[in-house]
Amino acid sequence: MARYLLTRVGQSIVTIFLSSMVVFAGMRLLPGDPAVSLAGEEATPARIAAIRAEYGLDRPVWVQYATFLRNSLHGDFGRSLRTGTPVSELIRSTLPVTLWLAAYALLISVVVGLILGVVAERFRGRWPEWGANLVAMVGLSVPSFWLGLLAILFLSVDHHVFPASGYVPMMQDPARSLYHLTLPALVLALALAAVVMRQTRASMIATMQSDYVRTARAKGLRRGRVLVRYGLRNSLIVVVTIVGLQLGGLISGAVVTESIFGLPGFGKLTLNSVFSRDYPVVQAVVLLITVGYVLINLAVDALYSVINPRIRVAGAV
Amino acid sequence: MPQDAEKLLEITDLHVSFGDTEVLHGVDLRLDRSERLAIVGESGSGKSTLVGAVLGLLPGSGRVTSGSIRLAGQELAGSHERVWRSVRGERIGLVPQDPGTNLNPSMKIGAQIADALRAGGLRSSAVRERVIELMTEAGIPDAARRAGQYPHEFSGGMRQRVLIAVALARGPELLVADEPTSALDVTVQRRILDHLESLVDAHQTSMLFVTHDLGLAADRAERVVVMYRGEIVEAGPAKAILGDPQHEYTKRLVAAAPAVTARTTGAMASAATSAEAPATPVPDPILVIESLTKEYALRGRRGQRLVAADGVSFAVERGTTTAVVGESGSGKTTVAKMVLGLETPTSGRVLIDGQDVGVDSRAQRRQLRRRVQPVFQDPYGSLDPSYTVERIVAEPMEIFGTTDRAGRRRRVAELLDQVALPRGTASRRPHELSGGQRQRVAIARALAPSPDLVVCDEAVSALDVLVQDQILRLLDELQRNLGITLLFITHDLSVTRQIAHRVVVMEKGRDVEHGPTEQVFTTPTSAYTAELLEAIPGAALAR
Numbered sequence: 001m002a003r004y005l006l007t008r009v010g011q012s013i014v015t016i017f018l019s020s021m022v023v024f025a026g027m028r029l030l031p032g033d034p035a036v037s038l039a040g041e042e043a044t045p046a047r048i049a050a051i052r053a054e055y056g057l058d059r060p061v062w063v064q065y066a067t068f069l070r071n072s073l074h075g076d077f078g079r080s081l082r083t084g085t086p087v088s089e090l091i092r093s094t095l096p097v098t099l100w101l102a103a104y105a106l107l108i109s110v111v112v113g114l115i116l117g118v119v120a121e122r123f124r125g126r127w128p129e130w131g132a133n134l135v136a137m138v139g140l141s142v143p144s145f146w147l148g149l150l151a152i153l154f155l156s157v158d159h160h161v162f163p164a165s166g167y168v169p170m171m172q173d174p175a176r177s178l179y180h181l182t183l184p185a186l187v188l189a190l191a192l193a194a195v196v197m198r199q200t201r202a203s204m205i206a207t208m209q210s211d212y213v214r215t216a217r218a219k220g221l222r223r224g225r226v227l228v229r230y231g232l233r234n235s236l237i238v239v240v241t242i243v244g245l246q247l248g249g250l251i252s253g254a255v256v257t258e259s260i261f262g263l264p265g266f267g268k269l270t271l272n273s274v275f276s277r278d279y280p281v282v283q284a285v286v287l288l289i290t291v292g293y294v295l296i297n298l299a300v301d302a303l304y305s306v307i308n309p310r311i312r313v314a315g316a317v
Numbered sequence: 318m319p320q321d322a323e324k325l326l327e328i329t330d331l332h333v334s335f336g337d338t339e340v341l342h343g344v345d346l347r348l349d350r351s352e353r354l355a356i357v358g359e360s361g362s363g364k365s366t367l368v369g370a371v372l373g374l375l376p377g378s379g380r381v382t383s384g385s386i387r388l389a390g391q392e393l394a395g396s397h398e399r400v401w402r403s404v405r406g407e408r409i410g411l412v413p414q415d416p417g418t419n420l421n422p423s424m425k426i427g428a429q430i431a432d433a434l435r436a437g438g439l440r441s442s443a444v445r446e447r448v449i450e451l452m453t454e455a456g457i458p459d460a461a462r463r464a465g466q467y468p469h470e471f472s473g474g475m476r477q478r479v480l481i482a483v484a485l486a487r488g489p490e491l492l493v494a495d496e497p498t499s500a501l502d503v504t505v506q507r508r509i510l511d512h513l514e515s516l517v518d519a520h521q522t523s524m525l526f527v528t529h530d531l532g533l534a535a536d537r538a539e540r541v542v543v544m545y546r547g548e549i550v551e552a553g554p555a556k557a558i559l560g561d562p563q564h565e566y567t568k569r570l571v572a573a574a575p576a577v578t579a580r581t582t583g584a585m586a587s588a589a590t591s592a593e594a595p596a597t598p599v600p601d602p603i604l605v606i607e608s609l610t611k612e613y614a615l616r617g618r619r620g621q622r623l624v625a626a627d628g629v630s631f632a633v634e635r636g637t638t639t640a641v642v643g644e645s646g647s648g649k650t651t652v653a654k655m656v657l658g659l660e661t662p663t664s665g666r667v668l669i670d671g672q673d674v675g676v677d678s679r680a681q682r683r684q685l686r687r688r689v690q691p692v693f694q695d696p697y698g699s700l701d702p703s704y705t706v707e708r709i710v711a712e713p714m715e716i717f718g719t720t721d722r723a724g725r726r727r728r729v730a731e732l733l734d735q736v737a738l739p740r741g742t743a744s745r746r747p748h749e750l751s752g753g754q755r756q757r758v759a760i761a762r763a764l765a766p767s768p769d770l771v772v773c774d775e776a777v778s779a780l781d782v783l784v785q786d787q788i789l790r791l792l793d794e795l796q797r798n799l800g801i802t803l804l805f806i807t808h809d810l811s812v813t814r815q816i817a818h819r820v821v822v823m824e825k826g827r828d829v830e831h832g833p834t835e836q837v838f839t840t841p842t843s844a845y846t847a848e849l850l851e852a853i854p855g856a857a858l859a860r
Contacts, residue, residue: 209376209377210418211413211414211415211418211419212418212419212420212421212422214374214376214413214419215411215413215419215420215480215483216421216432217374217405218372218374218405218406218409218410218411218413218484219405219406219432219433219436219483219486220402220403220404220405220406220407220433220436220437220487221402221406221432221433221436222402222436223398225432229421229424229432230421230424233421233423233424234421234422234423237423307423308422308423309422309423309467309469310422310467310469
């Protein structure tokens, strides 16, 4: 088990290293020169050269990469070309917003998705399944920005249930923070909830037809117990994989959602920095997203071995 | 009435349908207290459906359309789920078929047995103790420790013991054993059934024993019921039915059961004459295996190796059948794979007509491959479902470039004739065919490049007895007409006796015995062979 996880951690480090190279190279290959855009409209060649020298853009690419790597490891991502604020500071102020939003959305989608999935299996061919399928269909097919706008119109403007925008830090006032985050989290969660519901349903249908479920019923167990301990537990393996793969989608979804609800989050930072070619910020943001992805996958793998005892042994042997 | 007090299970005129299709057409059955009754039938005969109906666990759209199922006088057919729950586990225990799939893979063994006890309302303080007691009773050593393990840490036989513990947990009056050992090796099967029998006797439990194996039914039950196409065609004391079958189907079944009759096919007749001195070297060998060894490195355990085959040597005479017999893990399939060139030996040689299969030249290896063709166990898995039969059979000819398109077409038709399939089969796909038909296609495919040696790896073990008999006859006939040599890998000694001229018995990677079939069967020299022979079900019939 320990060995298995250690191998996975090693693989993750290699992945992160390789992706840092890709991120760095990718930024250099993009058209447009940051020094030019930074110098403004009335730039002289001398001014541009001065800016290059200041940000080290005139040095060889590999030197720039080495510097970038060393500094990144120390948590120093340079300064924003646009505002001059240290990138680490920008991240520190925006990341929690997105993490809370994503965590909240994840919680909602998993809870809603699992319940709907189990309900759909349990009442196959009857109205609860149709209802669950309808929710999934809406979640998968309606774009989140449209849904977000509808939610604002209906729940905020017309009925004043939730605020349309604004953010309160979680540490400052949890209740008000959740209140502000609920609507964006719901909007963000719906697509993932739909995916979780579908996977749960499909995987539950297969599991509930398995031999061990029949044997469990032959023991005289109640349906509910069979459903949870025999059905759901074994279905979760598939669901966890899918959720892990979809979490990335949650991050990109957050970019849109944050823009609609005016949340000062990581997604908004990403969007703004890309539009203004703020290299240091984009680099840091993309690298962090990559690291996030890798960590999520690592967590998913670790979670597997908890759910599925066979993997524990496979890793140990 | 005193007679009624004896009656435990009484099924009258039971009809079961799946959707609009009726699969049980008026089944009548009666089981007395502490009686053992066997239900025998091939796949599709409705025996598993009957089990489902008795437990109120019919899959999918299955439902009882009419008739009655009475357990000690209480009507169960059409009962509410709550009633069924009070019956399942408490009054009827189920020992299911496949120990590999009937335990929850993500739940500890102890917890799975405990579940059965808790469903019966046992207090949690007493549960653990009782779980260990039940496991010990079922013959699982070191129960206290093993209760904390997961199913994948148990062997097939041990898992079946766990399932027996589950079934007997609450001391039911009736035990339904649905093919409880068909997935296990014969020696394990025998130990488990002996144990099950002693437990059932000790608790005076009645047993409904469902099996496809006539010999097993006769060994293990007092009365036998034969099911065919959703009906009971014959019922009575085991000996009477098998000694003097009345119904056409039962007659065929008895005739086909390999262990029952010492029926001698053509192969057997010649075997009897060629069986001479034990040390006679095989004349005119087409295949010679010389101290063949295969080791696998065990993943993650440096230096440790699994020896799948350990210095195996034997020879196969041209135009005859040699059976390699052994239980799972004996290395028989590894040997087959090396003969087919699918695995490279760690040491030792495989010679086809004096030529080493492991030659370096690609062209020569290819030539050798053509001469040795396989037929595999699973007729469902070994044929590409998206190909037509014609394409499946023609493919080897295409690969070896034997003839042109028109020639291949003619040859396919000819091959289908040889394996007794209608020519129209050529345009069909595997899923439209029955298991036996598929295996015929697999044989036609093996014959396509005109091989000298056909390796049959458990080629008939997935088939029903009657179909199995037909395929064995077909192979025998093909051998006589085409002169092909057969290397028959099997765990089934009855099949071996029916088809093989010579036998090689394998145990733990070694060839522990070989010789002419009759000699090995009548005067085995190794203790292991004797144990295997002893475990063959159907001894009750031979008497």
